[in-house]
Amino acid sequence: MSATLTKPVRTAVTDTAVTTTTATGPADSRSAVGCAPAGLSAAASRAGSWLWKATGVLAFLALWELGPLYLAAPSTRVFLPPLHEVLLAWGRLFESGSIQGHLAASLGRSVAGFGIALVAGVSLGLLIAWYGRLNSVLNPLLELFRNTAALALLPVFTLLLGIGEESKVTIVAYAAFFPVLLNTIAGVKTVDPLLIRAAKSLGLNSFRLFQKVILPSAVPTIFTGIRMAGTASILVLIAAEMVGAKAGLGYLIVNAQSSFLIPDMYAGILTVSLLGLAVNFLLVALERHFSRWRTAVGA
Amino acid sequence: MTAKISLRNVSKQFTVRPAGSAGTTTLTAIDSLSLDVRDGEFLTLVGPSGSGKTTLLDLLAGLSTPTSGEVLVDGRPVTGPGKDRAVVFQQYALFPWRTASANVSIGLEGKGPDGRKLSRRERAAKASEYLKLVGLAGFEDRFPHELSGGMKQRVAIARSLAYEPDVLLMDEPFAALDAQTREQLQEELLRIWRTTGKTIVFITHGIDEAVYLGQRVAVLSARPGRLKAIVDVDIPDRDGGEDIRSTPAFVEQRHKVWTLLHDEVRLAQDAGHRKILPDGTAPDEPVLGEPAATTRERSAA
Numbered sequence A: 001m002s003a004t005l006t007k008p009v010r011t012a013v014t015d016t017a018v019t020t021t022t023a024t025g026p027a028d029s030r031s032a033v034g035c036a037p038a039g040l041s042a043a044a045s046r047a048g049s050w051l052w053k054a055t056g057v058l059a060f061l062a063l064w065e066l067g068p069l070y071l072a073a074p075s076t077r078v079f080l081p082p083l084h085e086v087l088l089a090w091g092r093l094f095e096s097g098s099i100q101g102h103l104a105a106s107l108g109r110s111v112a113g114f115g116i117a118l119v120a121g122v123s124l125g126l127l128i129a130w131y132g133r134l135n136s137v138l139n140p141l142l143e144l145f146r147n148t149a150a151l152a153l154l155p156v157f158t159l160l161l162g163i164g165e166e167s168k169v170t171i172v173a174y175a176a177f178f179p180v181l182l183n184t185i186a187g188v189k190t191v192d193p194l195l196i197r198a199a200k201s202l203g204l205n206s207f208r209l210f211q212k213v214i215l216p217s218a219v220p221t222i223f224t225g226i227r228m229a230g231t232a233s234i235l236v237l238i239a240a241e242m243v244g245a246k247a248g249l250g251y252l253i254v255n256a257q258s259s260f261l262i263p264d265m266y267a268g269i270l271t272v273s274l275l276g277l278a279v280n281f282l283l284v285a286l287e288r289h290f291s292r293w294r295t296a297v298g299a
Numbered sequence B: 001m002t003a004k005i006s007l008r009n010v011s012k013q014f015t016v017r018p019a020g021s022a023g024t025t026t027l028t029a030i031d032s033l034s035l036d037v038r039d040g041e042f043l044t045l046v047g048p049s050g051s052g053k054t055t056l057l058d059l060l061a062g063l064s065t066p067t068s069g070e071v072l073v074d075g076r077p078v079t080g081p082g083k084d085r086a087v088v089f090q091q092y093a094l095f096p097w098r099t100a101s102a103n104v105s106i107g108l109e110g111k112g113p114d115g116r117k118l119s120r121r122e123r124a125a126k127a128s129e130y131l132k133l134v135g136l137a138g139f140e141d142r143f144p145h146e147l148s149g150g151m152k153q154r155v156a157i158a159r160s161l162a163y164e165p166d167v168l169l170m171d172e173p174f175a176a177l178d179a180q181t182r183e184q185l186q187e188e189l190l191r192i193w194r195t196t197g198k199t200i201v202f203i204t205h206g207i208d209e210a211v212y213l214g215q216r217v218a219v220l221s222a223r224p225g226r227l228k229a230i231v232d233v234d235i236p237d238r239d240g241g242e243d244i245r246s247t248p249a250f251v252e253q254r255h256k257v258w259t260l261l262h263d264e265v266r267l268a269q270d271a272g273h274r275k276i277l278p279d280g281t282a283p284d285e286p287v288l289g290e291p292a293a294t295t296r297e298r299s300a301a
């Protein structure tokens, strides 16, 4: 049982390490070293390193722009418009306000579903971890639900809740719930027993022990779960919107495709990527903020 | 002479699952041990590994209950952890998400003995005071990962002193430190003990440390832990500026403890306790103390 619980955590931890190194890469440490006298060269090297990091993305964008124009056959070009056409389409959609509308619809659903998952996952996770009995009863059931792909349940939710907002919010909540729940349980279970002994010897009662020792030491693990949940909720939401919706980024993409507005479709896809990046960035920053004490000195 | 702490025929047994077998057996960690610690005394406790020192400390701290016998502090039975006792662990056990100051003041966050709650500022002031006492003034806002091992242990000591317990229970607190830091902290602990008049029970593996710090040294026998002997450390002119470790009196007492302990360590090894498994059990664990009796007879012979 503990093995299944620790699994998501472990992947999450490696995940964090990767994102951390990319985020606080050489640019940050170098700028910290280079003080006033070397300011100019530090700035230069910083710009250089940013440029270096952006190379991959720039090369990809260049390929996107030039590939369809010079490499692709005219028939393919229709389905693979160059970047500037996509950006123009995005500008049109932005001007007409439709992209904002779709974005707002998607954001509203994911925030609602994610919020529900957060509250339910953390509180239930704390409860389950605290009462060992509950854990042994619920764990097999949780395993079953966790391993049922959320999208496989979309038809069920649609049948029960209709194709309106409820079914989409529910499926987002479902997908985001398990990472939060399992990481909360794991976080509470992996508290250093020595710290518990120390806290008890300091005269903390059960409630204070939970509040002052178990919860804070579980917070970084819980945040890892929250970050995973953020990614999962966007993924599932877009898919759900593609299947049946009247608004939202997923709907925009599918609708543009079926109306043969190919640049609009790509504009939608681009928006989804940017949204995903923004959400992940925000959650990583939050996670880092709450795990400050974990970072080793000089790291 | 009033007894601050008094152990009366205390035994502690654990139920263990020996490797490779399904059933459980009983492991006697401490066997009918009786010991009095005077008010304001500095008692050091030595014994071979696995002789039940930590188990004994847990009993005193109220972190576990004896299987039989009584643990009394101030004449009252210990029913759980209390603000009259504090524990310092070998691995520091600081809360990594709290700064040094917040670690020190965690014991002050509840209601005080007078039923009053200290304000945040009062707690911080108290934490600063105790950090200063252990030589860490100015380190209030450091997180544990920003401190060296010696500094961490100082913070832990400050934390245990901050809520003003009468008794300080220390489990090999300096074992993980380098020799110089250890010597420095021994010095400071003695100074703190002299100025505060606390009762200290100090577990150690170091015979030098035991004799240097303790007014008395209690020697535990190999498992099951019994009180083998108590050595009164009688070194004249302790407070003098001299290095007492090289005085004849110190050398003599040290040798006495060494001899007592050495017999026990050999005994423990003969009994195969050297091969203790990671789960804390020994494969040739005497079942229900019966072969242990044989060992004891052998030692008597």
Ligand SMILES: Nc1ncnc2c1ncn2[C@@H]1O[C@H](COP(=O)(O)OP(=O)(O)OP(=O)(O)O)[C@@H](O)[C@H]1O
Residues within 6 Å of the ligand: B014, B015, B016, B027, B028, B029, B047, B048, B049, B050, B051, B052, B053, B054, B055, B056, B223, B279, B280, B281
């Ligand atoms: N919770 C427990 N469950 C089972 N056995 C235990 C438990 N705690 C301690 N023991 C056993 O009791 C014996 C005494 O353990 P203890 O930790 O008190 O030894 P110690 O004297 O502190 O040793 P060391 O010097 O190595 O720290 C050991 O054989 C240990 O395996």
Ligand SMILES: [Mg+2]
Residues within 6 Å of the ligand: B053, B054, B055, B171
């Ligand atoms: Mg021990």
